[in-house]
Amino acid sequence: MASIELRNITKIFRDAKRKRDLLAIDDVSLSVEKNEFLCLLGSSGCGKSTLLNMIAGFEKPTEGSVTVGGKAVDGPGADRGMVFQQANLMPWLPVWENVAFHLRLKGWRKADRRDAAQDYIDMVGLRGFENHFPAELSGGMSQRVGIARALLLNPQVILMDEPFAALDAQTKMDMQEELVAIWQKQRCTVVFVTHSVDEALVLGTRVAVMTSRPGRIRELIALDLPRPRDTTGPRFNDHKRHILNLIREEGLQQRQVAVA
C-alpha cells in the first residue's frame, strides 16, 4: 500500500486584495511508496511547498484528497514529522528539550525525556551540545536539531521543505550524506522539497519535476543510481541534462505565453 496518496489535488488561492483567483496547483495526483525518498523539484513559486504543506496538514486542497497511511489528512499531526527551511526551534529551550518537545507535550517526566532525546541527538551528531540554546548554534547545527526533533516522533513520513537551502556548500554535502544514512537506517518515507537539481539527484529514489503556474508534475523520474552517488558520473549527468532540458523547455513556454 502506498504511504502517501495525493488524488487530483487542485489549489486555488484567493487574492482578496486584487479580487482574483490564482490557480497554484492544477490536478496533481501522486503516490509515494513506503520507504521511498521522493524529491519534489521545481523553481520557486511552482507549488511544491504548498503540496508539502497539504501532506503536513497546514493547508487544505481546494479539490482532491490527501491520505497518509490510508488515513485522510485533516490537520497537522505527529504521524508526519516536518523539517522546515528555517529550523524553527523554541529559542527558550536547550537542544535536548527541543528534540524532546513532543514528549513534553505528552507529559513525560523530565528524566525520561532527557534519556529519549539522547539517541536522536547522537544520531545527528550533536553529542556535547545538549544544553546549548538555539542562539548558540550554527545554521547547520540548528537544522540537525530540527531533524532529530522530527525523527523522535518516529513518524511514518518525514516531510522536508528545503531544509539545507540556507547552508554553505560543504555543510550541505555533509548533511545530505547523513540524511541518506539516517533514512537507510530508519526505513521511513521521505518527501523532500528542493529547487536544486543536484540535491534531488543526490538524495532521491524518485524525482518529481514540477512546472509552475499552475503547478503540475511534468515528469516522474525513477533513479536507480548506486549510493553514495557519484555527482560527476555519466549516468548522473544524463539525468541532470534531461531534467535541465525539461526546465529550460518549461521556461521557454512560459515566456512565449507571456509574450502572446
Next chain:
Amino acid sequence: MTALSKSWERAVVPLFILATWEVFSRSGFLPAALLPAPSVVLHTWGDWIFGFDETSQGNTGRWLADALSSATRVAAGYGIAVVSGVALGIAIGWWRWVERTVEPTLQMLRPVPPVSWIPLAIIWFGIANKPAIFLVFLGAFFPILMNTIHGVKTADRNLIRAASMMGATEQQLLRHVVFPAALPSIFAGLRIGIGAAWMLTVTAEMVAVKSGLGYVLWDSYYFLRYDLVLAAMASIGLLGYATDALIKVLMSAALHWQHGSTLQSREG
C-alpha cells in the same frame, strides 16, 4: 571592568546632584525651609526611620510601618494587575473573537487617567486600603495588558506550526509556545507597570487613606515640612528602584536563553 569601578560609575550623577544641591541650599539664595539641604533631609529621614531625636515629630521611628503599608498596597494592586493583565492579554492576542468583543471597551477605558477614578473608588470601596489597591491595579494593568497582547501577536508563527506538527493542542500551544514567546514583552510590561503602581499608591494615599509614604508626604506639605516631603519622595524612589531591580533579576533568570543574542544581555 572591575565591580568597584562599575558601582562608582553608577554613583557619579547622584553624588554630583547632591553636592550641587547642598551648596546651593547653604548659599542662602532661598529660605532654608523651602529648599532644605540634603544633609537636613538625611537627618530628618534618619529620625523618621530610627527615631533618635524626633526631628520628624509625630512620624519619628515610623518609617518602616509607612513603607510597609505602601508596599502592601503596591503588592496587592500589582499582583491583581499581573494576573489579570497577562491572562486577558493572552486571550485578546490569541482569539480574534475575544479581541473583537473585549478590546474596544478596554481601549476606551485606557486613556481615562487612573486618578479620575478616585471619587468613584472612594464611594465604592470607602476610605481604607481598597480604593488605593484599586488605583494601583488600574495604573499597572494597562501597560501589562498592552505588552502581553503585543507579545502574543508577534509570536513567531513558524514556532506554532512546528509545535502543531508535533501534535500540540491549542491549550498546549498557549502554554508551551505562545506564553514563553511573549515573555520578553510581558516583562517589558511588568517593568512599566511597577513604576505606575508606585506612582498611584502615593496618589491614592494623598486622598483615600491615612497611612503610607504618600500620606506622610502630603501631611508634611500641610505643615510646611519640606525636609519630610523630600525624604518621602526619596523613599518612594528608592523602593521603586528596588522593586524594579527585583523584576530585572526575575527577568534575566526567566530570559536567560536570550543570553548573547540581544543587546539587553550585555548588562551585567
